Amino acid sequence: MNLFADIRALVIDCLDAMVAEGALPAGLSYDNVTAEPPRDAAHGDMATNAAMVLAKAAKSKPRDIAEALAAKLAEDPRVTSAEVAGPGFLNLRLDAAIWQGLIGKVLETGTDFGRSDMGADQKVNVEYVSANPTGPLHVGHTRGAVFGDALASLLDFTGFDVTREYYINDGGAQVNVLARSVYLRYLEAHGQEVAFEDGTYPGDYLVPVGQALKDKVGDAWVGQPEDVWLEEAREFATEAMMDLIRADLKALGVEMDVFYSEKSLYGTGQIEAAIDRLQNDGLIYEGVLEPPKGKKPDDWEPREQTLFKSTEHGDDVDRPVKKSDGSWTYFAPDIAYHYNKVERGFDLLIDVFGADHGGYVKRMKAAVSALSGGKVPLDIKLTQLVKLFKNGEPFKMSKRAGTFVTLRDVVDQVGPDVTRFVMLTRKNDAPLDFDFDKVLEQSKDNPVFYVQYAHARVNSVLKKATAAGVPVDNAALQAADLSALDHEAELAVAKKIASFPRLVETAARTNEPHRVAFYLYELASDFHALYHMGKNDEGLRALQEGNISLSQSKIALARAVSVVISAGLGILGVKPVDEMR
Structure with missing residues (x-):
């Protein structure tokens, strides 16, 4: 149940009525008409921009349209007032019964509240992590794994058909380095002294592999x-590393649908087929690129190469796909891999890359645009660096990994739920400070604690009510007289709950799961504020002594809060807690 969608539908019905009456011309597009929270809550419950976005096409003054629309909206029993503001914005106030009735709907729907069919079963491929199979996942991979997994869940929640995919980078020279490193550990297992030179990997994680x-x-x-x-050592080592990576991901609560091997693209004609596809469209040619300004990229050569006309699809420069010696560049198998995704019939592709892949965004989007004839969008999300702290000091490297802090280091310190939530407390393209002490701190400043505490607090209220003889099963709470929830603070919590379905759809449209984490903190804050108000105002307490009916009304609101927190945490891949310890 999305109240904002319902009111938008009401606005459009009123606009259609105005068209039928001749007050507006026919043929207007309502695509940009919205119903959303006003910037200032004091202005009302919802605002619509209908008059502003239709004025030019209607050849009317925005305020004239707004005043006529306000009169129509005021006729609906859900709307208690419709006021024109400024040049033509329209602020609406809704009857309290709308917000009160929503609580019963939440209890009836449960954690499916907010779930929608917005995605219309469109097939979406979300590729994330995709780390080189040369060692355990590090903290940077952790952020990408959490972000990608939460995004996949968010899209699933809003009606998309989602495939979670990991691209195994097992076709490059780094896998040969891994094989040589494992061979050194193999010799060490035979009692020989070894030295890790020429870039081989010294981490202890290769000891059991050797x-x-x-x-x-x-x-x-x-x-x-x-x-x-x-x-043979390369095959053995790669599989051992992928077993380790799968175990690391499972510890974080991440399970992939598909593991796709880069190596499978070589010698199978798939790279050639992708390049031929571009060639047939006149997008492949032989040429010499101008030397780049500043640092030269790895794929630039001052001689003739086989080039992709990526500039015809939005890139800054054309890109090499084959070197002058006839070997493929790193870009060629990536083109083939994404062509494979297009051929698998996905309607939308999403890649989650680390911040160091920023230079890859335009060329990869150009490739997918060319390969799909512009029909399959590719969204690339970059996850910025994570800085780790403990006791106020930077967290030191893992001896097991040799050079970095591993995913397991983080999960073992604070657990998967805390790790996941904290990784989503900043937008993906903003740097993140992860302080091991603060993320376990029991205070309002720790968002994961604050949200979990709200859920646990509701559970405590339910236990106390049961002990006091108040029936709090779902049927009893759904049957409660919700009109008793008439205090401004109670209605504020109900309104915050009502915004969840809209928030979820907005987060899915923008591919930004952090919005859900932000929302949960705000909902928890509103609930905690209401709870504390009850210490001074007995009428706001969940348990109303001697009044079972009123108690059930108050508890129904609290229970709805915990339902929405559970739904939101479920999207983030975090388990709600019933008791804080």
């Missing part, structure tokens, strides 16, 4: 040249 390799092949590879063991 031992497992020894268990598999014995001493067959000891002292053997690289051509004997490299390929």
Whole structure:
């Protein structure tokens, strides 16, 4: 139940009536007409911009349209007043019964409250994490994993058909480095002294992999040249690392639908097919790029290369897909991979990249635009860096990883729920400070505690009511006289609850799951404020001594708060708690 959508529908019905009466011309587009919260809550419950956005096409003054529209809206029993403001904005106040009745709807719907069919089953591929399979996930991957997983859940909640996908970067030279690193641990397992040189990975996480390799092949590879063991060691090491990555993701509550291997693109004709697709559209040519200003990228050569005309699809410069020696650039398999996504029939693609991939955004969007004939949008979300602190000091590296703090380091310190919520307390493209002490602090300044405490507080109220003989099962609360919720603070909480469906749809349209975390903190804050007001105003207390009916009304509101918090936390992949410890 989306009250904002309901009132927007009412506004449009009134506009249609004005057209029928000749007060407005026919053929007006209502696409930009909105019903939303006013900037200042003192101005009313909702505001519509209808007069402002229709005035030019209607060849009328916005205020004239607004005054006529206000008169129409005021005839509806849900609207207690419709006031024109400024040049033509329209502020509406709704009958209290609308907000009160919503509480019963929330209790009836449960944690599906806010769920919608906005996405109309469009197929969406959300690719996230996609770390090189050369070691455990680090804290930067953690943020991308949480963001991507929450976004996928948000889109599912709003009616999209979502596929969660991990792209295994197992086709590059870094996997050979991994194989050599594992081979060193293999030799170490045979009692040899080894030195990690030439960029090999020194982390302790490869010790058990080297031992497992020894268990598999014995001493067959000891002292053997690289051509004997490299390929098999690479396969063995990659699978071991992917097992580790899957376990790390599971610890965070992330499970993928698809793991897609970059290596599967090579030798199968898929890269060639993607480039041929671009070639057939006249987007591939042989040429020499101008030298870039500043630092030269890895794929620039001062000689003729095979180039993609990415500038015809919004990029700044054309991009190499094949080097002068005939080998593919890093970009070529990425083109083929996204062509595979297009061919799988997705209506929308979303990639979640780390901040260091910012230079890849335009070229990748250009490729998808070209490959899909402009029919499949690609949204790329960049997640900024995470700075870790403990006891006020930067958190030191993990010995196990060798060079960085791992996902497991974070989850083991604070748990998956705290990790996930905190990672969503900033917009994805803003830097995030993660302080291990503060995220466990029990205070209003800690959003995850504040939201969880609201849910636990409601649960405590339900227990006390049951002990006092007040029936608080769902049927009893749905049958409560909700008209008793007439205090301004109670209605404020009800109005905040009412905004959840609209908030969720807005977050899904913008691919911004952090909006849900922000909303939950605001809802918790409103509820805590109401709870504390009850300490001085007995009429606002959830338990009304000697009055079961009134108690049920108050508790119904509290229960609705916990339902919406559960729904919102579910989108974020966080479990609500019933008791704080």
